[in-house]
Amino acid sequence: MIALGQRAPLVRLTDTRGTPADVGAPGGPALVVFLPAAFTPVCSGELAGLRRVLPRVREAGAEVLAVACDSMFALRTWAEQEGLGEEPGLRVLSDFWPHGAASRAYEAFDDVAGTSTRASYLLDGDAVVRWSTRTAPGVARDLDEHADAVERLLVHGTGER
Numbered sequence: 001m002i003a004l005g006q007r008a009p010l011v012r013l014t015d016t017r018g019t020p021a022d023v024g025a026p027g028g029p030a031l032v033v034f035l036p037a038a039f040t041p042v043c044s045g046e047l048a049g050l051r052r053v054l055p056r057v058r059e060a061g062a063e064v065l066a067v068a069c070d071s072m073f074a075l076r077t078w079a080e081q082e083g084l085g086e087e088p089g090l091r092v093l094s095d096f097w098p099h100g101a102a103s104r105a106y107e108a109f110d111d112v113a114g115t116s117t118r119a120s121y122l123l124d125g126d127a128v129v130r131w132s133t134r135t136a137p138g139v140a141r142d143l144d145e146h147a148d149a150v151e152r153l154l155v156h157g158t159g160e161r
Helices: 041-059 072-081 101-105 143-155
Strands: 011-015 020-023 030-034 063-068 090-094 118-123 129-135
Touching: 011 101, 020 063, 020 090, 030 041, 030 143, 041 063, 041 072, 041 090, 041 143, 072 090, 118 143, 129 143
Parallel strands: 030 063, 063 090
Antiparallel strands: 011 020, 011 090, 030 118, 118 129
16 A cells, blocks of 8 residues: 555546546545446445445545546446446546556556455545555445545544554
8 A cells, every 4th residue: 555645646547438537636635446346246336335425525525536447438337337427526437558557556456356456545635645445355345434534634634544
């Protein structure tokens, strides 16, 4: 995991419509959530969980960037199937080519599986890592814990983990 207090790597990905997205660029705070694979039960549950906590994250002034190594076409179909469409404040981003480059830069790539790991980072407006977590393969993250971290660090400015 990237150490707390370090600047996050700057990587350019594309969203499900092919629009470029610079992850790790100074600007607004972002909750960057790496997902191993579209259409899998745990990842689909996490995507639904991100949509559920999105109001809390947006209220704190952050956006959610969900990153997977699938193609933008597969991710668009998956997001639409999961009922996301054009959800403001939640972007699904493709780390397809070069395969896993962003996941590798964020120390969130599983070389054996060829997918992202379940790593999450909270970046402040200067793209500095303020909070992070990772779970074991197949273990869903506590997304309420993600929203709590956003509120604690961005709204109240207290504590780092």
